[in-house]
Amino acid sequence: MSPENLALLQELAGPIVAITVIGTVGWVATTWLRIKHGYPLEGSWGQAIHPKTDDQAMQRIALLTSENAELQAQLGSIKDRLATVERIVTDSGYQLTAQIEALRDRDGASSVN
Template sequence: MEFLTETAVIGGVIALSLGWVANTWIRVKNGYPLENSWGKAVYPKNDQAAERVKLLTRENAELRAELGSIKDRLANVERIVTDSGYHLTHEIGRLRDEREAN
């Protein structure tokens, strides 16, 4: 009985150690900083990630501004197309094309 208890304890310690190693490996593989027992980073995050976030934030702002500009242009085009003068001009052009075709 004592042998089974010792074996269970040793097996538990080995299982916990392997779990800790796997957890650490996964964290390092995905770029998370390692932490000590107090939750502080063992090594600082690399500056490349922070620089990439800055670049993506700037690109996002530029794309949002461009999208706003495109929305304004689209609203102007919609206004022109729905304007009654446009319909009249379009209808006259269509009738001219029909008359020239005959």
Template sequence: MEFLSETAIIAGVAIMTGGWIISTWLRMKNGYPLENSWGKALYPKTTEAQERVSLLTQENAALRAEVGAMKDRLGNVERIVTDSGYHLTQEIGRLSDSTEVN
């Protein structure tokens, strides 16, 4: 008889815990704020936080565009520097500088 009551208690605790886990999962999945034991929201959704996220998202997009433009410019500079004509111009300039010194 005692074994049956212990099993019933364990089963009851397991069912209640499972219900709490499922309830919390459904709240998170559907975007409801989680609550503490007193019913207060743990992570209240405020408009201030949403505005900050929006501003940061816009700033992030602008910075990504700027980095993309800088990559393009750097690619052009690398192409110019590695171009054989650039080396030839440098050598001619070096030769003309050395002849002027002598």
């Protein structure tokens, strides 16, 4: 090996090591985030490898699924009730009743004075 090539290799050794370390740390961080959030990993041939879930995670998933179903049912009920209230308020009979009650209140207040 010539002295020029040896000097060039020594100059590039630091950046090569730094790039290798940064790439490895990035890969480890990406893998950790995928495992933490339940995303499948990739095998050497590109196939999806799903991380194993423990019993606690399965119970949490079941609890969240049932809670989600309950909340969706409540939301549907609230939407139905809101539609009913909107229909009552926009009904002309309701407005007429409100006007009659306002007249009664006005007449009742003037007869008291």
